[in-house]
Amino acid sequence: MNAVTEVKGWCPGILRPMASGDGLIVRVRPRCGAFDLETATALADLAERLGNGHIDLTRRANLQIRGLTDDRLTELQAELAKLGLLDRDAETEAVRNVMVAPLAGLDPAQSLDVRPIARAIDDALTSDKRLHALPGKFGLLVDGGGAVSIASERADICLAAVGDTLAFGLDTAKGTEWLGTLPPSGAAEAAIAAAHAFLAVATRGRMRGLSEAAFAHVRAAVDLSPMAVLPSPGGRRLGPLGCAAGVAAPFGRLEAGQLRGLVKLAADAGAADLRLSPWRTVYFEADAFVLEQARDAGLIVEDNDPLLQVEACPGAPDCKSSSVDARGDAGRLATVAADRGWHGSIHVSGCAKGCARSLPSALVLAGKGGAYRLIRNATTRGPVERIIGIEEFETLFDERRDD
Numbered sequence: 521m522n523a524v525t526e527v528k529g530w531c532p533g534i535l536r537p538m539a540s541g542d543g544l545i546v547r548v549r550p551r552c553g554a555f556d557l558e559t560a561t562a563l564a565d566l567a568e569r570l571g572n573g574h575i576d577l578t579r580r581a582n583l584q585i586r587g588l589t590d591d592r593l594t595e596l597q598a599e600l601a602k603l604g605l606l607d608r609d610a611e612t613e614a615v616r617n618v619m620v621a622p623l624a625g626l627d628p629a630q631s632l633d634v635r636p637i638a639r640a641i642d643d644a645l646t647s648d649k650r651l652h653a654l655p656g657k658f659g660l661l662v663d664g665g666g667a668v669s670i671a672s673e674r675a676d677i678c679l680a681a682v683g684d685t686l687a688f689g690l691d692t693a694k695g696t697e698w699l700g701t702l703p704p705s706g707a708a709e710a711a712i713a714a715a716h717a718f719l720a721v722a723t724r725g726r727m728r729g730l731s732e733a734a735f736a737h738v739r740a741a742v743d744l745s746p747m748a749v750l751p752s753p754g755g756r757r758l759g760p761l762g763c764a765a766g767v768a769a770p771f772g773r774l775e776a777g778q779l780r781g782l783v784k785l786a787a788d789a790g791a792a793d794l795r796l797s798p799w800r801t802v803y804f805e806a807d808a809f810v811l812e813q814a815r816d817a818g819l820i821v822e823d824n825d826p827l828l829q830v831e832a833c834p835g836a837p838d839c840k841s842s843s844v845d846a847r848g849d850a851g852r853l854a855t856v857a858a859d860r861g862w863h864g865s866i867h868v869s870g871c872a873k874g875c876a877r878s879l880p881s882a883l884v885l886a887g888k889g890g891a892y893r894l895i896r897n898a899t900t901r902g903p904v905e906r907i908i909g910i911e912e913f914e915t916l917f918d919e920r921r922d923d
């Protein structure tokens with residue numbers, strides 16, 4: 521197996537890791553949005569033994585093992601192959617960008633179990649080599665509705681259960697445009713037809729960047745019926761959900777021990793697997809929620825937890841590019857913001873690279889020389905208002921109240 525290391529801007533994979541300040545990042549894509557508990561335990565052990573023990577939950581519902589050195593990569597790839605998680609080449613791996621409703625098959629409020637559709641799409645993406653020309657970040661989404669719907673997340677091609685049909689949508693500059701419905705039996709085929717139609721009019725970019733004529737070409741590739749009801753938007757929910765439990769990791773980061781703890785909670789609750797979501801939240805089947813145990817394991821179990829409004833990268837000492845304890849400071853800042861009743865988005869970054877978030881935030885602190893550059897309503901590359909130390913956090917919310 522070859523290691524082809526790419527620079528930032530490419531989604532990292534097992535066969536194409538990405539270099540970061542704390543070593544190589546390897547993204548592991550689950551099959552159909554879930555890892556069974558045995559596999560999740562093995563991933564925690566591998567992250568600890570071969571990486572630095574830090575595991576990211578990503579916004580595309582994948583998991584990343586961090587902190588690998590080049591000499592550990594081949595062994596990790598071999599171990600992941602034994603777990604059935606290695607694709608035959610980097611192109612096959614890269615095209616497998618399918619997000620699946622995290623409660624598929626668990627939530628009685630869902631009219632359809634959409635996993636067979638997601639599996640059929642995954643199979644087509646991996647077996648049809650023409651589709652390997654799709655751009656690296658081109659993605660698909662299959663939602664089932666119910667308590668935790670992912671229909672409002674962005675993906676180039678979207679399918680969402682509405683009653684006993686599937687709504688079909690394409691991504692535009694304004695978000696998903698829901699174009700019509702089709703029966704479940706033709707849903708995977710329609711999504712793949714749209715992917716081929718995209719390739720007929722574009723070799724790069726995304727669905728949202730197509731011209732009107734090119735978009736119409738993709739639209740025409742799918743035979744749709746008129747749609748009476750739009751998919752419900754849904755979103756992240758934490759805590760007990762009746763059929764399942766939702767827990768989030770602070771800053772989207774699990775330690776290997778936390779992942780093992782999560783597996784134990786899920787096993788004790790009788791779950792078969794851990795479901796990943798685009799909100800960096802994990803779901804598992806649970807009748808009675810294990811709230812206290814999850815909280816004790818350092819996980820977030822409530823939707824109003826102040827940590828949920830803050831993004832932070834590892835910072836020092838894990839990342840050698842940083843001079844500040846970004847996550848520790850982010851935790852302190854979250855407490856101060858909550859005390860002041862401030863609800864804007866916050867990004868605390870170890871350095872100007874801004875690995876944790878590429879979009880603007882209301883308040884940005886980017887580490888430099890043991891202090892932070894203060895930036896507002898921008899990314900880490902935005903104009904610097906001034907340099908501040910952690911002792912000045914209290915003052916940040918007195919000055920302005922930007923959202």
Ligand code: SF4
Pocket residue numbers: 540541542833834835836839840841842869870871872873874875876
């Ligand atoms: S943003 Fe954070 S993780 Fe990324 S290089 Fe800088 S310090 Fe490291």
